[in-house]
Amino acid sequence: MNEYLNQFKGKTINERIVKDCQNYLLEEKLKVNQKNPNEVCLVHVEDPKTKEIISIGGSIPSDLILDQLGFFLQEHFRIPVGGDVITPSVFIAEDGVSHDFKIISANPPAGFNAPAGIKGGRVKIGQGSTPPVRTDFDIETPFVTPPESLTVDVTPPIYDNILGQIQFFTIQQAGGSGTISEIGFFVQWRANVPSVNKNFMLAHDLVSPTVSFIINQTITVNWTWQL
């Protein structure tokens, strides 16, 4: 995997390289997990002026879609009772606090997707190296300097109805230096009690080869979910 991705170092990033790398990562993943849905992500650092790839890595095939998405889907795959709330403590926010959700929303909307503030997909990078487990709720070791220490909002996802893929990405300008070895996909949803918006992690991947960056370089994460 490292050999394939490393061939792109020094080249100018373009859509073709991103697509080739994503397809490669997906094929490597399917060799290990022959199932869908599946997800892979590509991380690269580029020079903000020349767009030259300085460092590049991808999610290793053993990464995971987490329990939090499984429990969320479970509550949809049923005949619900109005105002259903998921059992408390199933969902653990980025800060380690347990919450429950209203999956079925009454009028006015009061569910996990209720109005008030921001919602939806976000990405966080980190420098941990412990293999992810399905019960993870945050990345292992966040960076210290913002913005790489924070969650970053994803671009509007695109659904490819031929390939059955959901694709999105994030871009951030590094505030410090470091080496990316893990990455997490989060959604911000509204907890039930107390009614607050929190980030909940749905996927956690290790990155190989690790991706190094220094201040002011551009960090890009491309994520693909294969249905």
Place this chain on the structure above:
Amino acid sequence: MYYDNKTKRIRSDLILNNFGEWLKGLFTFTNAVLVSVSMTDIVGTPIGVGIYPPTASVIPYNNQFGLRIRIGSGSIIARSDFKMTTDFVNPPESLQSTILAKSTYTSGTGKITGISTGFSPTGGAGTIREAGLSTILGRTAVGNQSTVLITHDAISPPVGFLAGQQIVVTYTWQL
């Protein structure tokens, strides 16, 4: 689930475009702007479905919700499907839905499993070659709802049945 090593694609059973659009909506970042996705209901009508409502006056998809299971005798499936290829003639197997018990997600294995109820006793004879999951979704007007198909699987070998028998369908999602 069948993986084709030549085409590098999952073949034969499919998570449909309707589910992909829904998941895309959930993954979309928004700051008090309506996130709406386009789906096709069970009769082929395009519908707009609100995922993240910007205000309390906009009704989200989960104002109404409920999963159903469907069976049929057709054998051709594609991601763009929105209904069974060939429905049966006699009820209850001809009915477009039957009630599911609550699905169960198992932590650690990443599997969601569920089972159908209601296809009993069968009203006629037939051969099951396809099955799918459909769900009721709320639409933006209060009280309005649509049913959309989210998976469509070819069944092999085909499963024959006679009148008066019981059909049970179980499904598993592997995350």
